[in-house]
Amino acid sequence: MFSDGNWAAIILTVKLASIVTLLLLIISTPIAWWLAHTRCRLKPFFEALVALPIVLPPSVLGFYLLLVMGPQGFVGQITQALGIGTLPFTFAGLVVASVFYSLPFVVQPIQQAFENIGDNYLEAAATLRASPSDRFFSVALPLALPGFLTGSVLGFAHTVGEFGVVLMVGGNIPGVSRVVSVQIYDYVEALEYGQAHSLAITMLVFSFLTLLLLYTVNPNRRKL
Amino acid sequence: MSVSADIYAQFKLNYDGFVLDVDLNLPSQGVTALFGPSGSGKSTLLRCIAGLEKAEGTLIVNGEVWQDQHTFLPTHQRPIGYVFQDANLFPHLSVKGNLNYGVKRQPFQHDGFSLDQVVDLLGIGHLLQRKPDRLSGGEKQRVAIARALAVNPRLLLMDEPLAALDLARKREILPFLETLHEALEMPVIYVTHAPGEVARLADHLVVLNQGRMASAGSLNETFSHVELPHQASDAGSVIIEARITEVQRQWHLALASFEGGEIWIRDLNFSSGQKVRFQVMARDVSLTLTADHNSSIANVLQAVIDRISEGDHPGVALVRLKIGTNFILSRVTQRSVHALGLAEGDRVWAQIKSTAIVE
Secondary structure, three states, X not given: OOOHHHHHHHHHHHHHHHHHHHHHHHHHHHHHHHHHHOOOOOHHHHHHXXXXXXXXXXXXXXXXXXXXXXXXXXXXXXXXXXXXXXXXXXXXXXXXXXXXXXXXXXXXXXXXXXXXXXXXXXXXXXXXXXXXXXXXXXXXXXXXHHXXXXXXXXXXXXXXXXXXXXXXXXXXXXXXXXXXXXXXXXHHHOOOHHHHXXXXXXXXXXXXXHHHXXXXXXXXXXXX | OOOOOOEEEEEEEXXXXXXXXXXXXXXXXXXXXXXXXXXXXXXXXXXXXXXXXXXXXXXXXXXXXXXXXXXXXXXXXXXXXXXXXXXXXXXXXXXXXXXXXXXXXOOOOOXXXXXXXXXXXXOOHHHOOOOHHHOOHHHHHHHHHHHHHHXXXXXXXXXXXXXXXXXXXXXXXXXXXXXXXXXXXXXEEEEEOOHHHHHHHOOEEEEEEOOEEEEXXXXXXXXXXXXXXXXXXXXXXXXXXXXXXXXXXXXXXXXXXXXXXXXXEEOOOOOOOOEEEEEXXXXXXXXXXXXXXXXXXXXXXXXXXEEEXXXXXXXXXXXXXXXXXXXXXXXXXHHHHHHHOOOOOOEEEEEEOOOEEOO
16 A cells, blocks of 8 residues: 555654654653642743644744754754764654644643642542652542543644654655655655555544544543 | 640641631540631641641640641651541542552551451441442541541541531431540541531530631530620520439439539430530520529529620520539520629529430
């Protein structure tokens, strides 16, 4: 059904989305916990910052990431000093860019799940001798599980669907940054509609099934 | 205060216009009720004792410092049991899982209750496999009480455990609480705004008003304060604890003796020496200047007028009487006060028309 090039793009996409989702779960959990529990007056500021990728044109995000990670950029200087070289147009750079791009889609469901739990169960756990970390793992985490599930699915699907950021930061290098969405773009540019179609329909079905899964498992979710 | 002071709590808290400013000694035995209207700070005080609220102050329990200028023992390190108003059972765990949650985390060996005993005491053996969402409100609260007891606390804190329940559920739980009252050796601090719960459960009473302590002491003495808002009403009453000293089976009467007097009450199959707690409604107590033994009223006690104050109606007076070391209230008309020339310090005879056993 798929050509070798298409398979390569699909495998790369799944690999990218898996790594990004995993990283996002690790990064988002403390951010979501902090946002859910802080009484800091700067909370709206940080919430807006996290949500920025939802409204920002991917090309804007990609442009700034390119600058920051490039040879003259702040992050670029550091990575060069560490001997890693620069991140743009590498798979690692793509991962970093995707983490920023998909961050709100993972943070928000988890944050909301934490907020829904409230303080009551955690206080009850405290009166039953559970330390703060114990309370987190034995009460907060299991109760927030639907939020984690939603966050993972959305983070994964959103990373699979990204295009603009990839093009800005990753370019279009086979096996490195040529993900499915870019591959489709290539086919259309080359007027190879048949090839484009086979990938596009795959994406369409995948996206729909993902959302179907989400709404079936977790029908009461309020925020996307 | 007349009671031994084994829990010392002094807290100052000020947020959003609400002020808590208390300095109390609480006994380390029996049930102490923190009583007051909503907003009086009683729940906040309880949360401070549990360490759930961080107020400035000092808390010393049986010689152990839980909080002072340098120390703040976090909640999970305080040997407490806490029963929340709305049970707060973990929804992802079964009843058994909820009970075991605290038991598994017990840091110290204990010689108190076993989990089985607690389960028996609260009659929840048949619920162990259920998830909390499959329990009724009353069952949830019983499980919550069991969960708090299962950690063998040295201090049991209860925050209006009945307030969220309807009357039928309250009736379901109260007998369990009364059983606990008798079975527990640990001190209990019980927050409530319901005079009925105070009457049935408390041994000591702390009355809070607007974040400050209004009065504190033994149940009878403190509960008979005429300043308590509910006392001015038709439902005003006092609680007397007594011991049965004589039973007259043919008349279905038992003699309840207390410091300063004795009262005939209806015999509920009492045995001699048994402890009873009964309630005397202020409206059931009338006053005479001489002992009238020709009356049908069997209970006539000599008393000294401690205080005369206004009732909830301009025509009504509330008279606080001292009988031995106990107090009772009498609700009479202002005209009677005037006609009999009653004044504080006078000796009078109190006729008690009826009593009700509360325990």
